[in-house]
Amino acid sequence: MPQLPASVGVGFKPQHFIDITQDPGKVGFFEVHAENYMGAGGLPHAQLTALRADYALSVHGVGLSIGGTRGLDPDHLARLRQLCERYQPESFSEHLAWSSHDTGFLNDLLPLPYTDESLNVICAHVDQVQEALGRRMLLENPSTYVIFEQSTIAEVDFLAEVARRTGCGLLLDVNNVFVSATNHGFDPCAYIDSFPLQHVGEIHLGGHVVEELPSGPLLIDAHSSEVADPVWSLFADVVSRCGAIPTLVEWDNDVPCWSVLADEAARAARILHAPEKRHAQAG
Amino acid sequence: MRRLAELQSSFDAALRGGPLPAGLTARDPAEAERRFNVYRNNVVVSLTEALAMRFPVVQRLVGEAFFRQMARVYVELDRPKTPVLTQWGDGFPAFLAGFPPLLDYPYMADVARIEYQRGVAFHAADHEPATPDLFANADPADLVLALHPSVCVLALAHAAVAIWASNQPGALPGAIVHGPETALIFRDRFFNVPVKAIAAGDAAMIAALSDGRPLLEAAQLAQAADPAHDAGRLLAEFMAAGLILNAEISTCRP
Numbered sequence: 001m002p003q004l005p006a007s008v009g010v011g012f013k014p015q016h017f018i019d020i021t022q023d024p025g026k027v028g029f030f031e032v033h034a035e036n037y038m039g040a041g042g043l044p045h046a047q048l049t050a051l052r053a054d055y056a057l058s059v060h061g062v063g064l065s066i067g068g069t070r071g072l073d074p075d076h077l078a079r080l081r082q083l084c085e086r087y088q089p090e091s092f093s094e095h096l097a098w099s100s101h102d103t104g105f106l107n108d109l110l111p112l113p114y115t116d117e118s119l120n121v122i123c124a125h126v127d128q129v130q131e132a133l134g135r136r137m138l139l140e141n142p143s144t145y146v147i148f149e150q151s152t153i154a155e156v157d158f159l160a161e162v163a164r165r166t167g168c169g170l171l172l173d174v175n176n177v178f179v180s181a182t183n184h185g186f187d188p189c190a191y192i193d194s195f196p197l198q199h200v201g202e203i204h205l206g207g208h209v210v211e212e213l214p215s216g217p218l219l220i221d222a223h224s225s226e227v228a229d230p231v232w233s234l235f236a237d238v239v240s241r242c243g244a245i246p247t248l249v250e251w252d253n254d255v256p257c258w259s260v261l262a263d264e265a266a267r268a269a270r271i272l273h274a275p276e277k278r279h280a281q282a283g
Numbered sequence: 284m285r286r287l288a289e290l291q292s293s294f295d296a297a298l299r300g301g302p303l304p305a306g307l308t309a310r311d312p313a314e315a316e317r318r319f320n321v322y323r324n325n326v327v328v329s330l331t332e333a334l335a336m337r338f339p340v341v342q343r344l345v346g347e348a349f350f351r352q353m354a355r356v357y358v359e360l361d362r363p364k365t366p367v368l369t370q371w372g373d374g375f376p377a378f379l380a381g382f383p384p385l386l387d388y389p390y391m392a393d394v395a396r397i398e399y400q401r402g403v404a405f406h407a408a409d410h411e412p413a414t415p416d417l418f419a420n421a422d423p424a425d426l427v428l429a430l431h432p433s434v435c436v437l438a439l440a441h442a443a444v445a446i447w448a449s450n451q452p453g454a455l456p457g458a459i460v461h462g463p464e465t466a467l468i469f470r471d472r473f474f475n476v477p478v479k480a481i482a483a484g485d486a487a488m489i490a491a492l493s494d495g496r497p498l499l500e501a502a503q504l505a506q507a508a509d510p511a512h513d514a515g516r517l518l519a520e521f522m523a524a525g526l527i528l529n530a531e532i533s534t535c536r537p
Contacts, residue, residue: 038367039406043474063366069288101295104362108325117287145321149306185310215311
């Protein structure tokens with residue numbers, strides 16, 4: 001199966017479509033949220049079909065609720081399969097989170113305690129997704145705002161074990177690492193140190209917002225601004241360890257004009273390809 | 284799976300304002316509630332934004348602050364059943380009709396019905412439009428036309444089409460219209476989704492065509508509803524918008 005290029009992509013926003021067609025080649029691939037393309041037809045599919053013809057594509061689910069205890073919704077899994085069959089994306093990814101419960105769909109990526117029980121739930125669901133889609137998926141580390149006393153496994157170990165048991169790849173969201181590290185008071189570099197980087201198939205970068213609380217800042221993964229400086233540094237650190245990996249800039253709210261987003265992607269690309277230059281000079 | 288399921292049930296109850304689940308804490312446990320509020324806020328705000336995107340004219344009519352308060356109530360009553368949010372909000376018109384603060388604004392539910400249906404039309408399946416060849420050598424008495432699935436006619440108790448139209452970006456305030464209206468909603472060849480008020484003849488003809496009646500019978504039914512009805516004009520408009528599909532010519536049903 002073809003892979004995403006080891007370059008920088010951005011999340012596709014319909015308001016950028018005309019600019020993208022008039023100013024092509026600024027990014028290496030596009031990523032879309034799967035749930036936005038589950039209608040039968042119309043403009044969304046017309047635009048995605050046109051983009052797909054010229055670019056590599058990543059389909060990123062935000063609603064499968066892989067960490068949910070009520071079982072994966074078979075209808076939703078069927079919709080994902082149909083979408084993947086139609087567009088043949090180079091990558092499919094979802095989140096280490098839950099988003100649906102008895103009361104319905106909650107439209108947020110909710111956190112899990114990391115235990116043997118939740119590990120079994122996640123692994124069974126990842127197996128089920130990979131079987132239904134007939135492809136390897138990537139699982140993304142979350143931004144979290146609270147801590148569970150029930151957790152007995154570190155997040156990186158949890159993700160490594162899911163990858164080991166299911167064969168899935170991982171999506172390393174560097175902003176999420178920084179957000180969670182700041183919120184819970186751990187060292188983001190130590191997290192990266194122990195992250196199973198060999199399984200990473202894609203990196204995400206995005207903006208967060210900051211609120212000051214008495215015990216320290218509360219960072220919220222809002223995707224409504226440019227990538228913060230410490231996240232760029234952390235990204236450079238990851239790239240220096242594992243070379244160029246497909247990298248996505250996410251900007252989902254307060255979406256800027258195309259040129260601002262393309263500039264952000266260009267900044268990521270300079271970092272992504274910097275080690276290659278160093279290697280070339282050294283060689 | 285029991286413990287995790289119980290935790291998620293109490294987490295969900297906490298999102299609705301219940302106490303935090305046992306074991307949920309923060310770097311400073313005194314701030315757990317404050318940090319958990321990020322999730323409470325994310326759920327309500329993200330669903331409110333989805334609702335505002337689907338019902339922009341309702342938001343414009345009631346004002347953003349009122350809309351946000353109202354959405355908070357609606358979100359609790361009618362959570363999305365699937366992660367496909369374009370399918371959510373079908374219960375919003377009925378909610379508006381029964382929402383006590385809006386009792387003096389009975390047209391609001393009709394405006395919402397238009398906006399919900401526009402979303403349905405926007406996402407309707409794609410079909411190849413017919414070319415004029417369809418009518419060559421065809422007998423209108425036998426010709427059954429297939430309409431694009433985006434085509435929808437809504438019978439409205441209030442003049443919600445006029446209200447919707449005068450609240451579009453750049454619209455000038457129009458004369459205030461009263462009384463019932465019939466709305467025609469469809470998606471054209473360029474993915475626009477216009478809303479038009481139609482008269483009884485057009486409504487009768489579209490209903491008959493949707494019902495699988497042959498063209499001639501549909502035109503006759505339209506003329507019965509409105510003796511001055513011009514079936515050729517409606518047909519030309521539908522052809523121009525790509526609303527008549529490559530259909531098989533079939534004989535009149537017995």
